[in-house]
Amino acid sequence: MARYTPPPQSKIGQMIDVIVLLILSIGALYIPLWLGLAGSAKTPLTADNPTWESLGQNPTMVERWNQLGFADPASAHDMITARFDYSFTWGAMALMVVVIAGYFALMLRLSEKEYREVIDEKFERR
Amino acid sequence: MADFDITSPTMDGIASHGTKVGLARVLGPAHVWALGVGIVLVGEYMGWNFAVGKGGAYAALIACWFAGILYSCVAMIDSEVTSTVAAAGGQYTQAKHIVGPLMAFNVGLYLVFAYTMLEAGNAITLGYLISEAARMTAGVTDLDQRPFIILSIMFLAWLNFRGVLATLTFNLVITAFAFCAILVLFFASAPWSADSPLAHAELMSGQAALPYGWIGVLAAMHFGLWFYLGIEGTTQAAEEVRSPARSLPFGTLAGIMTLLIAATLTWYICVGFLPWEYLGDGVNGAVAPLFSAAQMTGSNFLIIVLGVGTLFATLASANGCINDASRAWFSMGRDHYLPQWFGAVHPKYRTPYRSIIFLVPIALIFALGAPLDQVITFSILSGLLGYTFMPINIILFRRKWPLDTIKRGYVHPFHPIPAIVLLALCSLTYFAVFLGYGTQLIAMVSFYIVVSLWFHFWRYRFVKRADQFTMPWPKPKGY
Incomplete structure (x- = not known):
């Protein structure tokens, strides 16, 4: 069997290959982000004047939220109620x-x- | 005539007295352990807690253990193949010899992107840590993290450019410190004491136990991989260990056990201190969960220890990631899978300097422009595709070279059960990623399809055929 001899590649050809790879790899992550199609969007519930009780938080949880700097239920509301939508x-x-x-x-x-x-x-x- | 015989105990090409395969064999099992754990330990300091966000605290623990089983299968399979393919490049070199060039090209890309994205995640965490330090010490609340992200990546790339050998010992020390910091926080929390600040029962009661039900347990498997992602990097050292037969299985499996302990302790500490909703939000909540847990203790000593631990873990990991990603990129350049310009070695520092420099802007683009969970998902998906390759790899390896045709340094037991379990767990994890991050999954696989076609129909014409097969093996069965 004859040995295969690859053709030489010019420097410009090599640069084009690098650019193609760069565009493809960056596009793979950024296109979903730019189009707003990326997952992970957790949606918080809407609620007027939430209380710790209405958010399902017991006294220990409330104490920990306060320690973390969330002084009132409204400030922690979005983080507590945000959920993934697993329906498919x-x-x-x-x-x-x-x-x-x-x-x-x-x-x-x-x-x-x-x-x-x-x-x-x-x-x-x- | 070849000066080796793969079936000979003294000239087998896989031992220090072996032959042909070039680099100095100076590493032992402890080095292999340290290489693996060094890259991975940062997974306990950031990122794993997204599993809590996807399924709740119990779901994250179940995912942690199932991911442990997945990685045990990875370690068993990898140890057998690597103890035979005693050459640098790890899974890339395995794929080149066992499956084929296109698979090898893809595996090389998996390695590069898994490590480059992990590096970007490390830089994001480091930027957060510095901004937290500025807030706590000087009251600065709006510190721009970007200069620190850029500086950290540039500095580590520069270190790698100059040669990483001198920093290896330092890397081991800071990894050991980061591991000990987890133990310090665990013992300081005194879980055996009635006065312990840990409040598992209260923080995990009611809807907090399994907020999404059992589908949340499945979904959590996605980020469960983050506890261990990168342990397979131990195979990159195959060419430099004294005895691959002993060092690679021992070092890799000991690394898995260490990480299982560290992961379980990390979970126990963090869910005992933090509400699951805060812990599970790694972007606006607990970016560095162990550091956040230390802040809850109110002890300045623990805050400093865990802050430094997080810093060290991110630096050690990012350093290892730059090293591994650049070597994989370099190997592909050397084989002409990529433009051969990348296959150059620096004449003075003996490092793959062009590959190191080329990957810097890619890491920066992702570290500066994408949220942490997206970056981690990108890394996990590349890793997951690599784990899916492994069962295919071992089945083809055993079929093409049955046990009596090539001497293995290590033969993993119960074949093909680990391969089947691994494939099943990978399938489960694809579904877990699909729940919540399906678009990225499709985008990522589409990317690999497009680059595969690009490679097969364009790039492969520049590759020499026979030169790709460098192992001293007999002709594979069926060819």
Whole structure:
């Protein structure tokens, strides 16, 4: 089997590759943030004149909130009532499974193709 | 003719007297332990408490232990493969030899992003700590944290640029201090005493016990990984340990046990001091939970000890992260998986200086522009994808090179049960991330799909084929 000889890459080509990787990696995190699609948004309940009791806080909890600098229930209200929304649709769940399984399937298939070339060249030259 | 024989006890290529594989073998199991724990211990000082936010205090404890099982499987599998692939690069090198180039490229990226994001998280915590110190000592309430974030990353990058060997011992000392600080806070809280300030029963009663029910326990698994994320970095030392067969399994598994103890103590202290809603909000509430717990004691001594402990843990971890991420990036450059410009070594300091410098702005962009939980999620997701690779890796490894074809330094027991358990726990964790952070999950995996296509259809043409396989192994079965 003829040994594969890679083509040389110019400095500009290398720089373009670096820029592409940078854009992709930064975009992966920032695009969801910019579009306001990122999770973790916990939504506090709305309440007028909350009390420690209405917030479900016992005396020990109240004492700890005071120690932390939250002198009144209103100041701690948002933190206490904020909750994640764990409701989801089966469609979204299926999308997640397809994307992850598809990713690994794609990667293993393409890797296998490349790996066979490596093994063929490596062991046929011995 | 090769001067090694992988089946020979004296020329096997994995022992100090072995052969070919180049770097000086000077490290023992204690070093391996310290390398792993040094990077990871910061996980007890910040980040894990988001698990409390996702499911409540009990959910975080259950997640902590299930994540412990996940990492025990990681350590068992990794120890077997690494004790045979005795070369720097860790999982990247494993993937290159066992699965294929594209998998290796992805694993290299997992390592780089997991460590770079962890570094960014460390810098954010350090900035917070300094602003808290300014508030407590000088009453400054609106200190700009950004200069401190920039300075810390630049300083550590400079240290790495100049060579980290001299700072390794210092790193070990500050890691030991950070671990002891947790013990000091635990004993100072006197949990056995009736006068203890810990109030678990009161703080975890009623709706505080399981605020989201059992789905919250599942969701908490997402940040449960943070207690241990990075322990797999011990494999980066494979080429430099005296006896991979003994040092890697012992050091890695001892590291897991240490972290299990530290994680459980951390959970116990923090949930006994802080209301779960405050503890679970790592952005506006307990950014550094052990430090917040120390503040609750009112003891200046404990505040200083835990403040310094947090500082040391973040510095030690960030230093290790820069080291590991830059080496993975460098290795990919050297193999031409990335532009070969990154494969350069500094002529004087013998460090991968271009990779170190290149990763600085990436860490800064995330440390300055993204909330801590997003940065941590990005790191966890890269780690999680890496853990999903491991069961595939060990199954293919055993299939391509059965036990009687290559001498292993360590053979993990009960195969394939650890692989199956690991795969099941990884699947569970994907679902946990999906609950609340599904967009990031899809965005992250989409990113890896796009870069995989980029690599396969464009970048791989610049890679020499046979040169990628460097281990002295026989031809794999089935090829």
